[in-house]
Amino acid sequence: MNARSFMGNTVHRGFSRNRYCVIFLFISLHFTYGDVSYSVAEEMKRGSVIGNIAKDLGIGIATLSSRKARIDTDRNDKRYCDINLSTGDLIVTDRIDREGLCGKKATCVIKEELVLENPLELHRISVHVQDINDNAPQFSEDMISFEITESAAKGARFLLTEAHDLDIGTNTVQRYNLQNNDHFTININTEGSGRKHSELVLVKELDREQEKELKFVLTAVDGGSPQRSGTAIIHVTVLDANDNAPVFSQVVYKASLPENSPVDTVVVTVSATDADEGPNGDITYNFDHATDEQVCLFSLDQKTGEIKVKGSIDYETQTSIELRIRAKDGPGLTSYCTVTIDITDVNDNAPAISLKALTNPIPENVSPGTEVGIINVRTDSEITEGPLLHSANDSL
Incomplete structure (x- = not known):
């Protein structure tokens, strides 16, 4: 040529x-x-x-x-x-x-x-x-323990561990019930997101000389039909003086993390303080209601509150991750914060091409422009789709 x-x-x-x-x-x-x-x-x-x-x-x-x-x-x-x-x-x-x-x-x-x-x-x-409604509410621990001083005043409030329900809407936790007792009642608060959490409210002063400990049942009930419920035992040990619960420096911590971040990358450090001294002011940090997947992805230093990457982060699997962190002092008073991690995308995926063609043989005299198949090109965020056409210059 x-x-x-x-x-x-x-x-x-x-x-x-x-x-x-x-x-x-x-x-x-x-x-x-x-x-x-x-x-x-x-x-x-x-x-x-x-x-x-x-x-x-x-x-x-x-x-x-x-x-x-x-x-x-x-x-x-x-x-x-x-x-x-x-x-x-x-x-x-x-x-x-x-x-x-x-x-x-x-x-x-x-x-x-x-x-x-x-x-x-x-x-x-x-x-x-x-x-x-195929899931019942569950508490992260079977027994919720408190050590409360006998000098605690009526009206004192103690935040309870919230129950977790995998369902959504009305099928998730709707209310908490507390077993009848002489000293405590329960107060329910609803956040803007709809999440409900409960507080133990002291209605009658404690007397260590009369009762050194109290036990009663806390029940979380969902709104499904039929309703499902989960329970935990509240165990109160009466002592002499832990007047302050830990307080986080922020209610919500926000962080941004590239999906290819290596192991041991520091994501964020949460911090809480306690006005008490000695063992009453010693704070430990733990995940609250963390899923198995979250535990595989992140580690939390119980003493420093430092959250690090532990596993492989994938933007295509999750674009945002929310962690609930619990700060607990020596006798057991707790507070909570939320860590929101936005995962940022990196170019780590090639486009995937799939061909859907006719299973019948195509005649050799087929006219140009005849559809003979569909080509899908899939990227991380979208699918481009269109027919595969016979060209006059193509031989069959």
Whole structure:
């Protein structure tokens, strides 16, 4: 091939690519069809019907088989639903656990795709997973211990460990009940976020000479139907004088952390002070209600309050992490703070390309511009999708 013919062919192919790029943009608008959305309760049995997708999309039952309808996903993990080709029903095929999928997020959506062939057609499916009351409130410790001086005045308040419930909304903790006793009642406070915590309130002075210790039951109750509950024992040892609880320098600590931060990177240091002296003023720090994942990612120095990276941080898994820290002095008075860590992204993931093509052979005389497949290019934040077209310069 001479230089002139080579250059001419190059220009011609470059022009063709530009022309087909325009066609690609035009056809992609028609290639992905309407979306369909369903709502389903978590933990439904396998085989349960979510909805009739054939009816909702106006597709005949016979068409499902003839066009090889199937449910597909862009994720690498399991599929949670499938289509019954005999009825057109979208059915549950695997356990759907909202807490495992979405944690405490207010909304939880599973995204799937219905793929039809001949011609190739794609419908996006959104399955909104609704919470059920399948978790009971739990306290982080079975016994909540206090050492309270007999000189404590009526009205003195002692913050109690809050119960944790994996469910959301009304299915999470709604109230606390305290077993009847002569000395204490309970007060419930609700934060702006809706989180409820309780305080032990002294209503009758303690007398160490009459009672050296007290025990009664604290119960956390959720708002589900039926309701679930969890309990802890409050153990009060009556002593002579620890008048001050630790006080954090901040109620909320905020930090920013790149996802590729090495182990032992210092994230933030929390600090609390106690006006008492000696053992009454000695403070130790601990995580409160930390998940196994959080304990694997971060360490907390019990003496200094220094939080360090312990495991591998991944922005694609979590963009923000919240830790609850408890400061406790020698006799057991406590206070709490929240540490919010924003994970920042670094360029550590290459785009993932997936090709969805027709399973039937393509005739060699197929017309240019005919759709023969779909190419998905997935980055960390979005999916670019469009048809793969036959070009006049392509040989089959």
